[in-house]
Amino acid sequence: MKLVFATNNKHKLEEVRAILGNTIEVLSLNDIDCHDDIPETADTLEGNALIKARYIYEKFGVDCFADDTGLEVEALNGAPGVYSARYAGEECNPEANMHKLLHNLTGKNNRNAQFRTVIALIIKGEEKLFNGIVKGTISNEKMGDAGFGYDPIFIPEGFTESFAQMTSDMKNSISHRYRASEELSNYLKQQYD
Numbered sequence: 001m002k003l004v005f006a007t008n009n010k011h012k013l014e015e016v017r018a019i020l021g022n023t024i025e026v027l028s029l030n031d032i033d034c035h036d037d038i039p040e041t042a043d044t045l046e047g048n049a050l051i052k053a054r055y056i057y058e059k060f061g062v063d064c065f066a067d068d069t070g071l072e073v074e075a076l077n078g079a080p081g082v083y084s085a086r087y088a089g090e091e092c093n094p095e096a097n098m099h100k101l102l103h104n105l106t107g108k109n110n111r112n113a114q115f116r117t118v119i120a121l122i123i124k125g126e127e128k129l130f131n132g133i134v135k136g137t138i139s140n141e142k143m144g145d146a147g148f149g150y151d152p153i154f155i156p157e158g159f160t161e162s163f164a165q166m167t168s169d170m171k172n173s174i175s176h177r178y179r180a181s182e183e184l185s186n187y188l189k190q191q192y193d
Contacts, residue, residue, distance in 0.1 A: 001025065001192060003123075004032055006052040006066035011148045018172055019181040024188060032060055045070050045082055046129055049120035057122040065121040065184065069176060071150050073138060074112040076104055084150070094149050098142060102153065111138045115154065115176040119184050128187060132180030147171060 002025045005016055017026050029035070038055045040048040045068040052066030070081040080087035080101065088096035105111060112135070119130040135157045142152035144164030151163035156174055163171050172178050 001188070002027060002063070003121075004029070004056055004060070004062050004064040006038065006056045006064055012067070012177070015168070015172055015175070015177050016181055018168075019178050020185055024185070029056070032056075032062065034060065040068065043082060045116060045118040046120070048082065049118045049129070050127065053120040053122045053127070057125070063123045065119050067117055067119045067177065067180065069115065069117040069149075071101075071154065072114050072116055073101070073105070075108040075110040076101075079104075098150060098153050101138065101150070102141070105138060112136075113138050113154065115150075117176040117180040119180045121184060121187070123191075130180045130183035130187065132176040132178065132183065134174060134176045134179065 001023070004027045005013060006029060007013060008029050013026070013028050020026055034056065036055075036059075038052050040051060042048045042051055048068035049066045052068075053064055056062065056064045056066070068082070070084045072078045072081050080097070084097070086092055088100040114133050114135045117132045119132075121128045121130065136155050139153050139155055139162060142164070143162040144152050144166075146166065146168065147164040151171075154163050155161065156163065163175070
């Protein structure tokens with residue numbers, strides 16, 4: 001089975017390919033020669049994932065899935081959430097996003113947070129949503145240099161190291177994207193095996 005993953009983020013692509021294994025061939029947007037900047041204009045993770053999946057399905061006519069991920073911090077009323085990638089402004093980068101988040105948590109004792117991934121799948125025109133959540137806390141400073149995004153400041157529940165201090169295998173086995181991808185994988189196995 002071939003599915004297009006509506007991303008050109010090589011970190012996400014590697015993670016999802018590792019999780020889905022050899023049963024599903026996962027193609028990137030590059031692989032189908034799509035270089036469009038797909039707008040993410042929804043105010044929910046579900047909405048953004050659906051926008052991207054529908055765009056690819058309608059334009060290229062291929063079965064596909066897309067994801068959106070947000071870091072939701074309790075003390076910040078769920079922020080940055082759907083705005084995680086551009087938390088520090090439109091032209092920001094992961095460094096600026098982490099700096100702003102740590103600054104906004106200054107003096108706050110509640111550092112509980114969760115990463116949430118939503119995957120929208122479209123096969124033969126039918127849409128399904130899958131969720132993955134990993135709970136944890138935000139550290140006081142960056143720890144580790146692996147991973148991407150907020151990984152250096154997110155410590156998953158039950159661990160003392162951040163996502164950025166873990167091997168990719170360890171992170172992949174517990175991450176939000178892993179959990180959503182597992183739901184996707186289980187669904188595909190039930191439907192199409």
